[in-house]
Amino acid sequence: MSMNRIRLIYKNLWYYRKSWLAVMAGIMVSAAVITGALIVGDSVRFSLSRLTDIRLGKVRFAMQPHERLFRQELSDSISLRLKTETAPLLVTDGIAINSDMNLRINQVRITGIDNRFTRLWNSPLSAPSADEVIISRNVAEKLKLAPGGELLIRLRNLGTAPSDAPFVAENQPSVSIRLKICAIADDESMGRFSLSNNQSAPYNIFMSLEQLASLLKMKGYANVMLAAGDESRGLTKTAFDSALKTCWTPADAGIRFEKLPGVANTTYQVTTGRIFFDDATAKAVLSAFPGCQPILTYLANSISAGNHSTPYSFVTATSSSFLKSQTGDKEIILNDWLANDLHVGAGDSVTMRYFLMGPLRSLREDSSRFVVTAVVPVAGTVAGRWLMPDFPGMTDAGNCRDWQTGAPINLKKIRDKDEQYWKDFRGTPKAFVSLDAGHRMWGNRFGNYTAFRFDASETDLPGLKRSFMSRISPAGYGFSFRPVYAEGMLAADNSTDFGELFLSLGFFILVSALLLSGMLFSMHATARTRETGILAAIGFRQGLILEVLSVEALIVAAAGSILGALAGILYNYLLILGLNTIWNEAVNTSLLVIKIYPTTLLTGALSGLVTSMLTLFYILWRNLRKPLSVLTGGDTGLPLPGKWKMNRALTIITASITAGSAVLIIAMTLFSGKQANSSLVLVAGGLMLPAGWAILNLFLPGRTRKAIPTVPGFTRLVFRNLALHRGRTVAAVALLSIGTFTIIITGANRKTLYGQDTFRSSGTGGFLLWAETTIPVMYDLNTPNGAEIFGLQDEEALKNARYFQLPRVEGDNASCLNLNQVSQPAMLGVPAGQFNELGAFTVVSSTAPVNKSHPWKSLAHPLAPDMIPGFADQSVITWGLRKSVGDTLIYMDEAGKTLKIKLVGGLNNSIFQGNILVSDSLLRLFFPSVAGSRIILVEGDIRMQDTIAKRLEFLFRDYGLTATPTAGRLASFNAVENTYLSVFMLLGGLGIIIGTVGLGIVLLRNISRRNSELALYAALGFRQQFVLRLILAEHAFILLSGILLGLVSSLPMILQLMLSGAGNVPWVFISVILLMVFLNGLAWIYFPAKKILSALNNNDLRAE
């Protein structure tokens, strides 16, 4: 028989298996927390990637021009050219109604598809026929519909012309159709189709492309193109964009070339379906067709001279070449019909009145005075009636009274002769002014021209068209392919890191488990102190002793870590189960699946091993530093005589530095007058914890300089006993104080409103309702005209209501409801001036040029020609966008140019979460086609909140309006954070339990090591009740100290929350939690103590 290391280690492990198992359990918990958290991270990332696969099928690229349409044939041309599958879609928003059951969904996405789309999915479904519809599973469930049932859809009308452009009538904001449900699309078969990087399921309705196009009067047109692609075949974004440039035609850009009828020369007219030519297209036309004549035709409300006035006349501003005479800025040419009507001739003056249109169809009448320079025959104007743009609602009108102009028409002013003129000459202009005069009067954000005319031979025309096409690019019209699949995968990859999140959330358990296993190991090591001494005495080098003990620890830690990693799978199952069910509000989907990578298990196990070994090794190293004579004599647990001073000095230094830093930070925060940095305050609170431990260590009365010549009292006995194993006492207090601190801080940060929802500075801005429409509201609801159109003026509940209408540019949802990383959030245009006057919302962080007393004012002006300022919720900036105030977001404006939005301010937790806020006027400048408003903030009497919401929903039922109380909207965002905090508190609670287990262990250990002391009490005639009281008092002191220290350390944070008004401290909640911690701890003290004391019968005591 020989004695070697392996044998010794084996024998040691076996003999001390119980205490090693306890240590291993602690290590297992810490490894499980790490591994579980990492697996959650992997699972969420994997689930989001899977959702990208599900929502996109074979789609890899998509083209989604902003408010523009293109020919469906363009899709086929690109498909042919690149030899890949493509699909044109017509996508619009709508409202889905199950009229039988009176159920509706206000926000559905209606997509016109044909089999080119269904081929992009591995789905057995084929495209619906004209009278059929396919609905996604969630629509079917919400509306309680099944195949064979009927669905009523109200869908948003689309038009080629921007709805806000002058004289574009809001013909019919929506159209309805009743269709038969032919199939229900499951998640995996196009039911989740969406181009947005969002894990929540969209409400999808698929109908026949042809039927939808016909319904919207867009036959042959589409507004989204999808493409399958495979980079290995060279099908990249560049390839698609290049194919697009080759295949697109003027019609895709909305440009029409028409030969003018009845004209001697071969004259062509160029017009656009958007009524007004945008600047880039106008420039291209002017340079591609030299000598062409630009035209701007506008509707004048009246042209008058003296007592004579002619209502509603078209007036054309054009070049002198067109007019064949030089016309000055203040000169006008009339046709003879108008001249006769006004009784004027050359040299007379006339006054022209016309509307200027602002946002939300706000009208301002302006006038200009002109001198008549010539009168021309009405029939003599070149193809006169073609000069009038193709205004929807006017061109086809049978008579003037049927005009739908988007501006009020006073029917009383229309005379029979005016009707006759319309019949004879339609929109032929009655007057002509210079182009400069036209631009001065009618120039607008949509453009300054309505047509161009040029002469060309039949043979020259194709060349000229090519020359024109070479001057414009698809990107300039927002026609550009996005690698939507790659973006989705990237967004999923960079999504909220749940691994990191749950590691933070479970951090307290991790710390508690490590402290507990450290405490257990320390007890284990102390119990083996004499053994260590003997090994040293018989000639074991310290290195060898360390080696033996370390290998033991390593084996235990490795086993604990491996088992912990496996237990982490179970922990992960529970977390994912929680996220898919009770914590669903945090992730907004129930499709999270578990994904376990072996490398993650390995990482978790190794992390557990490293952290636990660091803890264990430190304890071993500390123990072995003791002199051998002490080791052979057995460790009392007391510091060595020589260490007293050093320990005391170190404790004083620790207490001074930590407490001093905490006080300094708190003082700086209180007196700086600036918005308190909550992270700093949290750090200050955190520093108070070690300060408290150090102070407790310092003042535990174990080191009296002089013996007190009195009979020791109960209290002195309690403190002497606590001081005997001060390390253990302080460790138990530390465990409890960290737990209490964590739970209070978490509880205090739970977001509540508690009646603050009417404050202007709150996250609601003091607004009553957040109303969202599916179909844009085109009119200003605060004007009599707007109120009349929607019937608001007749509603008693709405008498004092005020509306703030916000235009929106669609984008991804950057709120905490979306787990994916978002780069282009939806953009909201806010009335910055009005918000400034109201002092609405609170800006918590800002950078130049924000004036802190009037932050909203800074949004009004661009920072550079291609850069505008923007605000967002601070949480969106930090977590949704992973950016900081001062950073810039890159967008493409409507003309395909780069638009930078500099984040100049971060709002405190607001109803705008998920959006970027810019000035409404700047938004309309860069996105002129954004029509009306989709978001309406309603201000009114809070007592009427429900009534106002119901009336608005009724009045705007065809617009799919959903009114949510602003406090409710904020609460839904808060619910996400609160859910995280709930998870944190739950895990913190588990940590507290581990802490109290630690306390129980300290107690058990203390009692078992104090048999002789207890025997002495018995021998001295003390009753068992006294001993129980003594033990309870000692451990209750630990419990109360821990709770009190945790509470005191959390006070700075609570104070900051109270002062900043950012949150309301839920005192009741905190009190309940603290009481629970106390009672739980008390139970862990009382019952084991009582049991052990009862078990210690007289024989045991006599043995001592």
Added chain:
Amino acid sequence: MPSSFASLHQVSKHYPQPDPGIINQILNDITFSVGPKDSVAIVGPSGSGKSTLLNILGTLDRPSSGKVVLDAKDTEGFDDSRLAGIRNQFLGFVFQMHHLLPQLTLMENVLLPVMPVHDREKQKSAEERARKLIERVGLQECIHRRPAQLSPGECQRAAVVRALVNRPRLLLADEPTGSLDAGNAGKLGDLLVELHRENDLAMVVVTHSLELASRMEKIYHLASGKINQIK
């Protein structure tokens, strides 16, 4: 002139106390030596520093001042590793409590000091010697028993065998009979004296037992930090 075999030269030892200005002086300028075959008893009142002196001589503690010479080597400046080597090869310890490791059998406990020896031959001969010593002390029936299965006297005899297994030249015993009853204490005293003679080794015994002390060739009295030879 102190012996170069094992000696203390002007050794003092004091412990600082938490209260400033108070120093606990245990040993004061002690010079003391042991010859290669000496058997020495150190007696004195409790708290006089007997165990401290033995710990310093056995390199388990370091003096506050003075020199410790073992095997003709001044141990001052020796690192832990060299001191461990001296304890393993030159010294053998017997304590008041046997300090056998509860997880090991008697044989394993006895062979524990062989573990740091890397020489395979020495290890083999140590195993042989262990068996002989165990037989010599009458524990051959107990070699596979654990300390918990042995009587206190058996445990203390096993501890003596453990101290001798590496053929030390100086055996240090701190109250070796202190935890035994009179019968067992007498037997252990006999055993120590016999083993001292049989194994040709020096022995220093710290004891309160005058009976045990009287069986040593020399007796020193330690009190108030000073040492005086009384036999």
